[in-house]
Amino acid sequence: MFVVSLSCDPGIGRAVAAETGWRYCEVLRKVFPDGERYVRIPEDCSLKGERAVVVQSMYPNQDSMIVEALLAADALKEVTGLEPIAVVPYLAYARQDRAFLQGEAVSVRAVLRALHSAGYGGLVVVDIHKEDSLRHFPGRAVNVLPVNTLANALRDFVEDPIVVSPDKGAARRAEALSKALATEYRIVEKFRDRLTGEIRHRFVPMPEVRGRDVIVVDDIMSTGGTMASVVRFLREQGARKVIVAVSHGPLTEKALTRLTNAGVTKIFSMVTTCYRLEHPLITYLSPVEEVLQAIKEVLGMG
Numbered sequence: 001m002f003v004v005s006l007s008c009d010p011g012i013g014r015a016v017a018a019e020t021g022w023r024y025c026e027v028l029r030k031v032f033p034d035g036e037r038y039v040r041i042p043e044d045c046s047l048k049g050e051r052a053v054v055v056q057s058m059y060p061n062q063d064s065m066i067v068e069a070l071l072a073a074d075a076l077k078e079v080t081g082l083e084p085i086a087v088v089p090y091l092a093y094a095r096q097d098r099a100f101l102q103g104e105a106v107s108v109r110a111v112l113r114a115l116h117s118a119g120y121g122g123l124v125v126v127d128i129h130k131e132d133s134l135r136h137f138p139g140r141a142v143n144v145l146p147v148n149t150l151a152n153a154l155r156d157f158v159e160d161p162i163v164v165s166p167d168k169g170a171a172r173r174a175e176a177l178s179k180a181l182a183t184e185y186r187i188v189e190k191f192r193d194r195l196t197g198e199i200r201h202r203f204v205p206m207p208e209v210r211g212r213d214v215i216v217v218d219d220i221m222s223t224g225g226t227m228a229s230v231v232r233f234l235r236e237q238g239a240r241k242v243i244v245a246v247s248h249g250p251l252t253e254k255a256l257t258r259l260t261n262a263g264v265t266k267i268f269s270m271v272t273t274c275y276r277l278e279h280p281l282i283t284y285l286s287p288v289e290e291v292l293q294a295i296k297e298v299l300g301m302g
């Protein structure tokens, strides 16, 4: 086995190699003057009959990161004779998981099919928007819910916690986190206007959060709009602290201001992308332990 990092590896490849003793290898990459990508597996990196684990996250520069992952699969399959395993800490295009309007592309399906066609035989992703989307990847695929890492970090920070999901779609995540913290969870109802993309919540009073530490958990936070609206509501309901916990946090300065104005106490985010905003309010956590477990599962070693 050997581990390969592409252009966007948020520190997972080296950690996996160090933990397992598998060889670590950096692929040669360049960008042609017209913007096209190039990938080459160095000769001392690969051996015929040795399987590669390829780490590539897909934010920022989603499209280029996808293409690079496809090129790497093509090259690795050729030089090793085996299908590589893709470790994608953040899978781009996952939120377009169905045709909401007639004629729309199911983007996640297109990306997963492309990864498989390029040569990946197995896939590990961290907290994909909808786990069910993985049915579009014909090989063995495992979704990592980094609930234990989040719960371990949160335990020291909260007293009498309650978990809240900002929409029905994130309920499974909230349920898992509440179980890990031996508490209960609630769901807030969210609606999205499919044409304008505008989000609305239907808030009903939540007296059970008064005086308690509330953890709002979601897969991704980007503009912070979804979270800010929920954080403000929970503060109005009398929550003592409101802590946000997300798997993917490509958060901008503007989004952070929105959350601060809404009354957020603390943000925990996993490191799954190659962009991160440094701020004392934000604590970053590595999903590497859970990812390693998932790689072993895909390889049938776990």
Ligand code: R5P
Residues within 6 Å of the ligand: 095, 166, 167, 169, 170, 218, 219, 220, 221, 222, 223, 224, 225, 226, 227
């Ligand atoms: C949507 O369903 C997702 O789970 C997130 O709630 C959403 O994408 C977060 O985006 P933003 O931070 O831009 O509101």
